[in-house]
Amino acid sequence: QQQVKQSPQSLIVQKGGISIINCAYENTAFDYFPWYQQFPGKGPALLIAIRPDVSEKKEGRFTISFNKSAKQFSLHIMDSQPGDSATYFCAASMGSNYQLIWGAGTKLIIKP
Amino acid sequence: DTAVSQTPKYLVTQMGNDKSIKCEQNLGHDTMYWYKQDSKKFLKIMFSYNNKELIINETVPNRFSPKSPDKAHLNLHINSLELGDSAVYFCASSQGIVRETQYFGPGTRLLVL
Numbered sequence: 543q544q545q546v547k548q549s550p551q552s553l554i555v556q557k558g559g560i561s562i563i564n565c566a567y568e569n570t571a572f573d574y575f576p577w578y579q580q581f582p583g584k585g586p587a588l589l590i591a592i593r594p595d596v597s598e599k600k601e602g603r604f605t606i607s608f609n610k611s612a613k614q615f616s617l618h619i620m621d622s623q624p625g626d627s628a629t630y631f632c633a634a635s636m637g638s639n640y641q642l643i644w645g646a647g648t649k650l651i652i653k654p
Numbered sequence: 655d656t657a658v659s660q661t662p663k664y665l666v667t668q669m670g671n672d673k674s675i676k677c678e679q680n681l682g683h684d685t686m687y688w689y690k691q692d693s694k695k696f697l698k699i700m701f702s703y704n705n706k707e708l709i710i711n712e713t714v715p716n717r718f719s720p721k722s723p724d725k726a727h728l729n730l731h732i733n734s735l736e737l738g739d740s741a742v743y744f745c746a747s748s749q750g751i752v753r754e755t756q757y758f759g760p761g762t763r764l765l766v767l
Contacts, residue, residue, distance in 0.1 A: 587757075644697045
């Protein structure tokens with residue numbers, strides 16, 4: 543119930559293509575869904591986040607799509623660039639619970 | 655000016671030794687965290703302090719002991735190091751509860767031989 547399942551584990555996309563990473567959850571009490579980006583040798587950094595009262599949030603080339611009924615959310619990277627190559631983590635949290643539940647991560651490689 | 659800093663950046667040590675990792679944040683945040691990231695990149699929360707009070711204490715061996723001398727510092731002491739402790743340890747901070755953005759440090763790469 544507490545898990546967040548992330549897929550795929552790794553992803554290779556051509557430059558200019560669309561990268562899509564998916565996450566699924568079971569606990570309907572989750573109400574905050576952030577995505578973090580981690581470059582090699584660095585700590586994760588918040589990329590974009592969504593709450594379940596909206597179905598989509600866009601920031602530049604990055605979009606979160608949220609499907610409450612399916613209990614799924616996904617990250618779309620449009621016009622993917624080699625500089626987007628990183629590991630991406632989805633996460634979820636609920637109410638007053640202090641803890642973020644993390645997905646297992648997706649290693650994204652953008653080929654020039 | 656580094657927001658969340660950790661020392662040391664690398665730590666190579668023998669099994670059975672005791673070591674400490676220090677973390678400092680200059681963001682004025684009141685919540686700090688320790689995470690362990692294994693070789694498969696999986697992030698596992700270990701501890702969290704809010705205003706120097708322990709609020710998350712996940713199932714980790716009691717060889718790991720956090721200490722928060724003040725809101726800006728959260729240190730991690732590890733006794734009797736084991737091979738399985740080899741990982742990257744990240745400190746993070748946030749303002750308020752976890753739905754706020756967490757700011758991560760650069761990590762401490764621990765290798766136990």
